[in-house]
Amino acid sequence: MEKSIRQPKQQRSIDKKERIxxxxxxxxxxxxxxxxVTSDIAKRAGVSTGIVYGYFADKRDILFYVLKIYIRxxxxxxxxxxxxxxxxxxxxELFDNIxxxxxxxxxxxxxxxNILHSLAFVNEDINEEFLHLEKHxxxxxxxxxxxxGVTTERLEEKVHIAMNIIQDYAHEAIxxxxxxxxxxxxxxxxxxxxVSLFGK
Amino acid sequence: MEKSIRQPKQQRSIDKKERIxxxxxxxxxxxxxxxxVTSDIAKRAGVSTGIVYGYFADKRDILFYVLKIYIRxxxxxxxxxxxxxxxxxxxxELFDNIxxxxxxxxxxxxxxxNILHSLAFVNEDINEEFLHLEKHxxxxxxxxxxxxGVTTERLEEKVHIAMNIIQDYAHEAIxxxxxxxxxxxxxxxxxxxxVSLFGK
Amino acid sequence: MEKSIRQPKQQRSIDKKERIxxxxxxxxxxxxxxxxVTSDIAKRAGVSTGIVYGYFADKRDILFYVLKIYIRxxxxxxxxxxxxxxxxxxxxELFDNIxxxxxxxxxxxxxxxNILHSLAFVNEDINEEFLHLEKHxxxxxxxxxxxxGVTTERLEEKVHIAMNIIQDYAHEAIxxxxxxxxxxxxxxxxxxxxVSLFGK
Amino acid sequence: MEKSIRQPKQQRSIDKKERIxxxxxxxxxxxxxxxxVTSDIAKRAGVSTGIVYGYFADKRDILFYVLKIYIRxxxxxxxxxxxxxxxxxxxxELFDNIxxxxxxxxxxxxxxxNILHSLAFVNEDINEEFLHLEKHxxxxxxxxxxxxGVTTERLEEKVHIAMNIIQDYAHEAIxxxxxxxxxxxxxxxxxxxxVSLFGK
DNA sequence: TATGAATGAGAATTCATTCAT
DNA sequence: CATGAATGAATTCTCATTCAT
Numbered sequence: 030m031e032k033s034i035r036q037p038k039q040q041r042s043i044d045k046k047e048r049i050x051x052x053x054x055x056x057x058x059x060x061x062x063x064x065x066v067t068s069d070i071a072k073r074a075g076v077s078t079g080i081v082y083g084y085f086a087d088k089r090d091i092l093f094y095v096l097k098i099y100i101r102x103x104x105x106x107x108x109x110x111x112x113x114x115x116x117x118x119x120x121x122e123l124f125d126n127i128x129x130x131x132x133x134x135x136x137x138x139x140x141x142x143n144i145l146h147s148l149a150f151v152n153e154d155i156n157e158e159f160l161h162l163e164k165h166x167x168x169x170x171x172x173x174x175x176x177x178g179v180t181t182e183r184l185e186e187k188v189h190i191a192m193n194i195i196q197d198y199a200h201e202a203i204x205x206x207x208x209x210x211x212x213x214x215x216x217x218x219x220x221x222x223x224v225s226l227f228g229k
Numbered sequence: 230m231e232k233s234i235r236q237p238k239q240q241r242s243i244d245k246k247e248r249i250x251x252x253x254x255x256x257x258x259x260x261x262x263x264x265x266v267t268s269d270i271a272k273r274a275g276v277s278t279g280i281v282y283g284y285f286a287d288k289r290d291i292l293f294y295v296l297k298i299y300i301r302x303x304x305x306x307x308x309x310x311x312x313x314x315x316x317x318x319x320x321x322e323l324f325d326n327i328x329x330x331x332x333x334x335x336x337x338x339x340x341x342x343n344i345l346h347s348l349a350f351v352n353e354d355i356n357e358e359f360l361h362l363e364k365h366x367x368x369x370x371x372x373x374x375x376x377x378g379v380t381t382e383r384l385e386e387k388v389h390i391a392m393n394i395i396q397d398y399a400h401e402a403i404x405x406x407x408x409x410x411x412x413x414x415x416x417x418x419x420x421x422x423x424v425s426l427f428g429k
Numbered sequence: 430m431e432k433s434i435r436q437p438k439q440q441r442s443i444d445k446k447e448r449i450x451x452x453x454x455x456x457x458x459x460x461x462x463x464x465x466v467t468s469d470i471a472k473r474a475g476v477s478t479g480i481v482y483g484y485f486a487d488k489r490d491i492l493f494y495v496l497k498i499y500i501r502x503x504x505x506x507x508x509x510x511x512x513x514x515x516x517x518x519x520x521x522e523l524f525d526n527i528x529x530x531x532x533x534x535x536x537x538x539x540x541x542x543n544i545l546h547s548l549a550f551v552n553e554d555i556n557e558e559f560l561h562l563e564k565h566x567x568x569x570x571x572x573x574x575x576x577x578g579v580t581t582e583r584l585e586e587k588v589h590i591a592m593n594i595i596q597d598y599a600h601e602a603i604x605x606x607x608x609x610x611x612x613x614x615x616x617x618x619x620x621x622x623x624v625s626l627f628g629k
Numbered sequence: 630m631e632k633s634i635r636q637p638k639q640q641r642s643i644d645k646k647e648r649i650x651x652x653x654x655x656x657x658x659x660x661x662x663x664x665x666v667t668s669d670i671a672k673r674a675g676v677s678t679g680i681v682y683g684y685f686a687d688k689r690d691i692l693f694y695v696l697k698i699y700i701r702x703x704x705x706x707x708x709x710x711x712x713x714x715x716x717x718x719x720x721x722e723l724f725d726n727i728x729x730x731x732x733x734x735x736x737x738x739x740x741x742x743n744i745l746h747s748l749a750f751v752n753e754d755i756n757e758e759f760l761h762l763e764k765h766x767x768x769x770x771x772x773x774x775x776x777x778g779v780t781t782e783r784l785e786e787k788v789h790i791a792m793n794i795i796q797d798y799a800h801e802a803i804x805x806x807x808x809x810x811x812x813x814x815x816x817x818x819x820x821x822x823x824v825s826l827f828g829k
Numbered sequence: 830t831a832t833g834a835a836t837g838a839g840a841a842t843t844c845a846t847t848c849a850t
Numbered sequence: 851c852a853t854g855a856a857t858g859a860a861t862t863c864t865c866a867t868t869c870a871t
Binding site for chain 6: 442468471476477478479480483
């Protein structure tokens with residue numbers, strides 16, 4: 030007796046499915062996965078509890094869709110910047126812009142970032158998805174850097190390091206807010222460091 | 230109706246409290262906070278379910294103690310290394326050793342690391358604790374680096390950056406295991422980068 | 430706010446109502462009443478969920494119609510045999526044939542038989558229907574046996590007993606399949622017993 | 630993370646487990662399995678909903694225990710009668726007594742009988758249990774009849790037939806209550822028939 | 830102090846039935 | 851008449867916390 034998940038064809042239904050995902054996205058960000066109950070998702074989406082299970086197999090399935098949105102939102106802006114950037118951009122400018130983009134992403138979803146990452150430990154599917162995302166970004170970024178003239182060895186390893194540095198900075202600058210840290214000064218150090226990472 | 234949490238004076242009681250914390254530490258690492266039920270903590274600690282609430286206000290309180298242990302275990306080895314290291318150590322050697330130490334820490338508690346960090350979003354107390362830890366390490370490390378002869382400006386900002394790089398590397402090297410990444414080569418890049426961060 | 434159940438006049442509608450009953454019949458047989466969900470009935474009938482409630486008051490109402498079909502299918506073949514059988518048939522042959530007929534009925538609806546009977550306990554209407562069916566068969570059979578020359582006293586009581594024996598045998602022979610029972614030999618015993626029940 | 634079902638050692642606990650089974654027994658009899666909700670079982674047993682799942686894996690597990698009680702209650706009195714009866718009892722008396730015993734059993738659990746039997750169609754475990762019960766009774770009864778001097782062939786087949794006749798009679802006499810049937814007269818016919826089944 | 834059985838509020842999920850289109 | 855998405859009450863089961871012993 031298989032459970033059939035509605036495949037929304039009508040625009041109205043698509044809207045509804047997306048409203049549910051959006052509501053879950055917000056609530057997971059605010060209260061975590063375990064701190065969010067399905068009926069609240071439904072309520073915020075403006076639908077009944079029942080219909081949630083018309084669109085999703087279970088609560089975890091909703092999480093999975095949220096994860097996909099998160100990944101899309103995370104990856105897209107950086108990728109777009111990479112593809113749009115001129116080949117003779119300076120490394121300083123390149124990283125400065127990437128940090129800006131990354132920060133704006135973090136602004137809206139840094140909570141979710143950690144929540145999803147911590148779930149990745151318990152859930153193999155989520156972990157897979159993150160690994161895949163990282164690979165995608167790393168490979169693309171490495172290729173693009175190469176086109177831009179970065180010819181250093183072990184480009185992928187360096188991209189990984191760079192990604193981490195950028196994300197950590199973006200994260201810190203938004204959240205941690207240690208009062209003894211000057212985040213603007215720190216940003217300059219970060220950029221200088223990144224340049225030295227890829228420079229000769 | 231005041232709820233009095235036992236302040237264990239007897240050694241037996243101290244042992245018991247610590248056994249509970251240890252059991253929780255392990256189970257939270259293995260299954261996450263929400264994947265761990267209190268009775269299992271009690272069982273692993275070899276005590277009754279009820280007595281857990283003699284030593285802790287509630288489940289979250291246990292988490293808090295686990296966090297403290299985690300922080301102690303995380304901070305101590307690095308701090309110890311710093312205080313024991315000779316003043317004329319090279320930056321390469323210094324960072325190489327710190328990475329080694331950090332990796333051995335992550336080896337046993339990387340799961341918990343993320344679990345705790347994701348809970349920090351929902352729980353202000355936990356967040357405070359992490360901020361405090363970071364400050365402590367940053368300040369101490371900066372001071373020690375200064376003694377060693379690192380005289381660069383904005384030392385604390387740089388220490389922050391360095392901490393992040395080291396932790397990310399340790400984390401990646403243990404978990405992510407992308408097959409297209411050579412983690413030993415990456416390590417060399419990381420060290421070089423750290424040296425360039427603090428070097429002139 | 431009267432809920433009006435459609436009285437289908439159009440042939441198309443009659444078909445549809447019957448398709449629903451048929452689908453329910455099949456699904457109740459396969460999965461029981463509680464194991465069948467209305468939307469599956471609709472799906473198998475090739476109609477929408479909603480229209481089911483155009484033809485039936487509620488799920489129980491469908492069951493009631495299924496019951497009627499079941500009763501018709503159960504009673505008809507035996508009754509037909511009785512009316513068609515020659516007056517000078519031997520009791521052996523008579524019962525042998527009735528067993529054959531009963532078995533072919535059970536073949537297709539023995540599951541439903543039990544499912545309906547167990548629901549009869551909870552639902553008075555269903556119980557009534559069964560009592561009525563039994564009465565109908567008993568009276569008709571008794572009369573026919575009389576015509577055939579069976580003149581024993583308390584014919585109706587004996588018919589009841591006979592009905593039970595035949596149904597149990599048919600049921601056992603199809604389902605129970607104890608490996609220590611020889612069902613063909615058993616059948617001979619049953620027939621002999623039935624003959625002795627009505628014989629002098 | 631296995632779910633541990635309490636194995637009650639204390640008498641108090643045993644009482645409680647049995648109270649739950651008893652409550653379920655009654656409620657299943659009254660309203661069927663699907664018509665009974667777990668919280669009602671708890672309520673009637675005078676316990677909390679939660680503790681029910683301390684003693685039973687799930688609702689179906691309770692059913693299984695009820696089934697075992699039912700089977701014990703059903704089998705025991707007949708078996709006891711068989712073992713206690715004198716070897717030179719007449720078949721008339723033997724069957725008369727068995728009918729009496731069977732009737733008293735049905736008096737209290739005829740509803741449950743059908744409810745369980747209908748669940749047996751959907752649940753293989755329950756079906757197994759019933760087959761096993763039938764085999765047990767059949768074999769024991771056949772053996773005992775043999776000791777009493779019944780030497781007819783195919784004894785087990787005949788015992789099966791007899792069991793069915795007796796149970797149907799007991800059931801009818803209690804429930805059906807067709808007004809055109811004289812159940813006392815019917816009883817005499819049943820006994821005569823049973824005697825003729827085993828007699829020479 | 831210690832036990833572990835007991836509590837009961839709360840969470841996920843289902844499904845008969847309704848209703849907007 | 852027909853559709854099938856939507857509703858929401860009801861149900862099973864869990865687990866942090868309490869309490870009788």
